[in-house]
Amino acid sequence: MDYILRKESAITGEKTYEVLASYDFPLFCGCTDEKVEEDIIARCEFGIFQSGSIELLKLIPLDILYKNGHNAGAVGALWQKHHEEFANFLMSFKPRFVLEIGGGHGKLAKECLKLDEGLEYTIIEPNSSAKDERINYIDGFFEKEALEGGKFDLIAHSHTFEHIYEPNKFLNECAQILGGGG
CATH class of the missing domain: 3.40.50.150 (Vaccinia Virus protein VP39)
Known part of the structure; x- marks a missing residue:
């Protein structure tokens, strides 16, 4: 996947950060009829900037991330x-x-x-x-x-x-x- 790489804080513009966490996760977290082998696995990487702002460093292209909608807040x-x-x-x-x-x-x-x-x-x-x-x-x-x-x-x-x-x-x-x- 071609990530959008955050090179500076989206809030403060700072360029210096430390990676806090980096791990893989399935992009779609929910119930699905698709085979587990077809899951898109993404790399989640958080960084902390000197100001204390914690932000994602590897951003998933929006057309992939919201391909199937989001629907948060639709039920209950x-x-x-x-x-x-x-x-x-x-x-x-x-x-x-x-x-x-x-x-x-x-x-x-x-x-x-x-x-x-x-x-x-x-x-x-x-x-x-x-x-x-x-x-x-x-x-x-x-x-x-x-x-x-x-x-x-x-x-x-x-x-x-x-x-x-x-x-x-x-x-x-x-x-x-x-x-x-x-």
Whole structure:
């Protein structure tokens, strides 16, 4: 596999680190019908930078990592309660145009739309499942260019930020497409 090698801290820009741990693991950790011999085995390598930031050093290309979707938060009463409460929080800001990054299963969107049927809701996700006609979908990974011309007054990403390879760039690009006061 051709890893994306992190040569500096994604948070601080530091270049000096010490490898903390390095081990192999199956890329897909879940139930599958596929043969164990067909598992993709990846090398997990964590480094610690002088600032104390612990980060992955070998990043798996996103098209491989999310080939089959992620679906975290899709099943269970606790997750349902999370989506309901998070939707209530988001909708307390009275948004009109919402962008959700990484909302593949659409549960948060559906909870928000229960609270405001006139809401314009867009999800950007590489593997959206169970698409809903009330939601605009952009199939792909978050890239500012894919959203040119679109202004949103609220951007949500639930349990997504920890998956972002370049967090500073991600936040800067969110700020650029977020409408004033959003």
